[in-house]
Amino acid sequence: MVDNLRLLAILLGVVLIAAGIGWRTVRFARIRQGIRSGLADPDPAVRIAAVRQAAELGLASTAPALLRAVRVETDPAVRAAVVECVAAHQWEPASTAAIVELRLWAKAYVGARPDLARSPVRSAPLLAGVAGTVPAPSLHPVREHEFRRRTATDLHVDDAAALGPPPDDDPLARLRILVTGVGGAAGVAVVRALRAAGHTVIGVDADPDAVGIRLADHGQAVPRADDPTYLTALIHAATLFDAELLVPTVTEELPVLIAGAGYLRDAGLRFLFPDARTVQTCRDKWAFYQAMRDAGVPVPATALGTAEGVPGPWIVKPRFGRGSRDVHRVTAPQELAAALTLVAEPIVQTAxxxxxxxxxxxxxxxxxxxxxxxxxxxxxxxxxxxxxxxxxxxxxxxxxxxxxxxxxxxxxxxxxxxxxxxxxxxxxxxxxxxxxxxxxxxxxxxxxxxxxxxxxxxxxxxxxxxxxxxxxxxxxxxxxxxxx
Structure with a gap:
């Protein structure tokens, strides 16, 4: 009986995974079909919206459609939108012939159209071109000074020695400090600052190849914070290396650390954590908006799962997210529906x-x-x-x-x-x-x-x-x- 139930559970899991993959495949196929239809629409505004939606998906899947569009496109604004799309995705590897051809087209088009420097753009543009080439001066005349050739007289390094905190006339004694998340930029910065101050640093991270593990005096890999063994592994590292203080640098670890504060104290660690409700408010962007609005702190107009009552242009992003992942800037109402489908539990804010x-x-x-x-x-x-x-x-x-x-x-x-x-x-x-x-x-x-x-x-x-x-x-x- 137990084996039958176990087999049934496995079969059900396989069916759900297959259904999820199928649903995702169908959804993205519909989005790509919508992009192709939009690129063929007689209204230039709709075509521009389709180009920007293609940019959100990335060139790997949309370069062929964009190439077909620019071969017949006559509207300069639409072509400029394609150039901006290519420029914003120079980081994508040239993995297909279509991407390379699209970049070559954009480079040639920019070279033949100096008037693009006067075209309005949503942000300071990057130049379109083939990955690996040296960029020419910016398309935008306001940023020209950033790309001009510099001479030795442009560089002022005489104040470099004055950078950093001033000398400490009341320094702390040398401490053994455990720092979490040393694979991230914040963790690396904390490790370097503590070592510069003379402390002994024990760096831990979920990635055994994290650079901060090598920069610290001692290092060890630990599970992710959502692993049930995370707290045990952290206390083991603290005990192994005689850590006295704990400095966390990852938001997602804080709820676990706060809940396990008693165990951390028993292990001889000292720390200073915020309240659990504070952490949850910061992680939940909808709750953060409500808390700030109620406190009178100025925040942008925000809605949960819809743009109703939120003036455009819009930012669509996950309610729970970090590091600008899955954040989409939307300028046309036609793009909103697609952006909302691309984000899990989205919130919409005025950009x-x-x-x-x-x-x-x-x-x-x-x-x-x-x-x-x-x-x-x-x-x-x-x-x-x-x-x-x-x-x-x-x-x-x-x-x-x-x-x-x-x-x-x-x-x-x-x-x-x-x-x-x-x-x-x-x-x-x-x-x-x-x-x-x-x-x-x-x-x-x-x-x-x-x-x-x-x-x-x-x-x-x-x-x-x-x-x-x-x-x-x-x-x-x-x-x-x-x-x-």
């Missing part, structure tokens, strides 16, 4: 205009911002800032402080939002952890990691060491660690 910022702050005591850094997100990749610059603005910091107070947060956090051309500040989301671009805030002098460690051990947080110098710009690049 904000203006400059995007992140605030890296330390809240201590609870609900009070002790200090931090404001930085413009000038370029991003995978949700992480790759080019940024610190700035100072009292109204932005006041809005950030209101956000922290509404959340009831304690510890490190990063708040993201926009500043419009008229100076209005709007908050988009909050993360109860260190950010991926933490190195910029540290370089600007805000010792967020060091003062967080002081808070964990019960020492007073020194607000003067959390002030950031404005005008410090960061350019990110790859680096390597070698192991034999």
């Amino acid at each position: 904000l205009a203006g400059r995007e910022f992140t605030a890296d702050v330390l809240a201590h005591p609870a609900e009070i911002v002790a200090g931090g850094a404001l930085r413009w997100r000038l370029a991003t990749k995978g949700g992480i800032s790759t080019v940024g610059e610190t700035f100072s603005d009292d109204s932005v910091m006041q809005t950030v402080a209101l956000t922290i107070k509404a959340l009831g947060h304690i510890g490190p956090a990063n708040i993201q939002g926009f500043v419009s051309d008229d100076g209005a500040v709007t908050v988009v989301e909050a993360n109860p952890r260190f950010s991926g671009a933490l190195p910029l805030s540290l370089a600007a002098g805000a010792d967020l990691v060091g003062e967080y460690v002081r808070a964990i051990v019960g020492r007073a947080v020194r607000t003067e060491r959390l002030a950031a110098r404005p005008g410090v710009r960061m350019y990110r690049y790859f680096d390597e660690v070698y192991q034999t």
